Amino acid sequence: MEEQIIGWIYEAAEKVKAGLGEALKVDQKSGRTDLVTNVDKAVQEFIVNKINVFDPDAKILGEENGQDQTRIDKGRVFVIDPIDGTLNFVMQQENFCIMIAVYEEGIGQLGFIYDVMRDELLWGGPRVGKVFYNREELAIPENKYLNQGLMGMNAGLYREDRYHAQAIAKESMGIRVLGCAGLDFIAILKGTQIGYMSLLSPWDYAAGTIMMKQLGMTFQGAHGQPLAFNTREFFIGGTCATMAQIQAFDQ
Amino acid sequence: MEEQIIGWIYEAAEKVKAGLGEALKVDQKSGRTDLVTNVDKAVQEFIVNKINVFDPDAKILGEENGQDQTRIDKGRVFVIDPIDGTLNFVMQQENFCIMIAVYEEGIGQLGFIYDVMRDELLWGGPRVGKVFYNREELAIPENKYLNQGLMGMNAGLYREDRYHAQAIAKESMGIRVLGCAGLDFIAILKGTQIGYMSLLSPWDYAAGTIMMKQLGMTFQGAHGQPLAFNTREFFIGGTCATMAQIQAFDQ
Structure with missing residues (x-):
């Protein structure tokens, strides 16, 4: 296939x-x-x-x-x-x-x-x-912490500081705003970004999350919920080390 | 040469x-x-x-x-x-x-x-x-207005809403954060961004501004001042139509 x-x-x-x-x-x-x-x-x-x-x-x-x-x-x-x-x-x-x-x-x-x-x-x-x-x-990317890499981000989430966006950005090496979810997933899979957060529809994250999982990386919806696959929703994903740190912001 | x-x-x-x-x-x-x-x-x-x-x-x-x-x-x-x-x-x-x-x-x-x-x-x-x-x-890019194109932006200026960054972003079609001034200048010269604002040192803007001027585009420092070429300073540049609109935010 x-x-x-x-x-x-x-x-x-x-x-x-x-x-x-x-x-x-x-x-x-x-x-x-x-x-x-x-x-x-x-x-x-x-x-x-x-x-x-x-x-x-x-x-x-x-x-x-x-x-x-x-x-x-x-x-x-x-x-x-x-x-x-x-x-x-x-x-x-x-x-x-x-x-x-x-x-x-x-x-x-x-x-x-x-x-x-x-x-x-x-x-x-x-x-x-x-x-x-x-x-x-593709090799499995290094399991980098948040302070070791660049974070892809949606401009609106960042401006409005939703879901701890500004704290996450500050702890990271910096943010990038590319305007295309696929490019952020490509960067994560290649290991050139440690994570990505945005508001996404199922077709935006369906392919990328399959490959992230295959390479041992994790993702979630708002407050740790699984992705719903039926609406535009908050998405965050990245290396395991980064995601563990990001989850701690929510506690 | x-x-x-x-x-x-x-x-x-x-x-x-x-x-x-x-x-x-x-x-x-x-x-x-x-x-x-x-x-x-x-x-x-x-x-x-x-x-x-x-x-x-x-x-x-x-x-x-x-x-x-x-x-x-x-x-x-x-x-x-x-x-x-x-x-x-x-x-x-x-x-x-x-x-x-x-x-x-x-x-x-x-x-x-x-x-x-x-x-x-x-x-x-x-x-x-x-x-x-x-x-x-390279052809001279179309003289697009702010609401017709993408604006390159420095993440910190955007977050802190300095120099009307958020109003400029809102009026534009969206912002991009690339983390490399040269890429923003390339996008402006190719006509794929209408402008760029950041904090830059002379070596960041020296080459790009020469080519922007050659293609009939404009740029300035804070509040319309010329660039000083001796420190890290606020830079904004883009198409003439975009820059005229951006200058109006300052009045």
Whole structure:
């Protein structure tokens, strides 16, 4: 299955790059900085069609095209974010990702995050027993403490100091705001960030968390709750050492 | 002169990449997140040696090796930041730049910013009458308003809401925190950010401002003052339309 999905992602990426050369049709969703383009919709449709041929019984949870209410706990579910970081895609024509995850009976089996313009594909999970950077097996990142690394953060959480954001930032080596969850997960998996906190929807964290778990890292929702996978919610994850320190802020 | 400098930068970049494969010697400067490595020092020394052979009369203003007090207003001065974004360099092994600028009698003539790991060299200024992306002439970016683009920002200024940072952020399409001034200047020059505000030293902004001016963009210090070029100071710059709006916040 993983080779098929990788093929879909590379094919989708070619469509995205072709789309960058043409005039984008940009619409607002919840507000003026929450955007969707014709490319987001076309890429989701392309991947959905591939899935329907590959496994007609599978269900789909996706950001676009009204497929955002599927539950992941029964059968095989593909979770799709056709373009994660749409604002970057529109403004920068870089710094965005294609993400796909496969859940079976609620258990994450495979995650894929592709930074299209940098040609960096992170993929793996229990089904293959590893995580890969392109075709190379990724080493388990060093289990760094909060004061040993950079923390990815959502700007609003940081400004409003929600969930101890400013205390966490101060204890870390610094924060980065990238505007694309996929890039933060890539950094965590490569070991170039120790963690990430943001407000995320299931398609934002579905792939990244499968690979984090595979590499021995942890994540949670607000106040240590499991992630709900049915709404936009607080997410925090990172190395075990960092997460243990972050949990202590809440006590 | 520009071809020699490009040659030094590419040669320095090879040394940096070689240095990434070895154990870095990391020291703290003003605090635990203000770092310098053996590579920063070696690269500055390498470039200084090249300059001394090329033009023995030129003066040097550089971040490392005690060369940080030179004034730029007399004769020819090379301004060097051997590794801009040292924290990223240490933590991420990417997202850092080599920067060089040439000033003559206080006037910026040439600027160079090289994103080593992405192989993106932005260079140009009055001496060549253009700005280049690698070997391709860069178009003048669209003169976007604040509400049409992303704003690069220093996390501390944003958190403390200094210089109207939060109002500026709110009016923009969003902020990005990259931890490397060179990357913010590259984004502005490519037109993928509308502006940038931070606390910067002369070697952080010397090259970027030469190229911004060449492309018809503006910048200033606190409350509209010119940049002093002799200390770490508030910097803000961007497209003319954005800067006109930002100046209005101060009135």
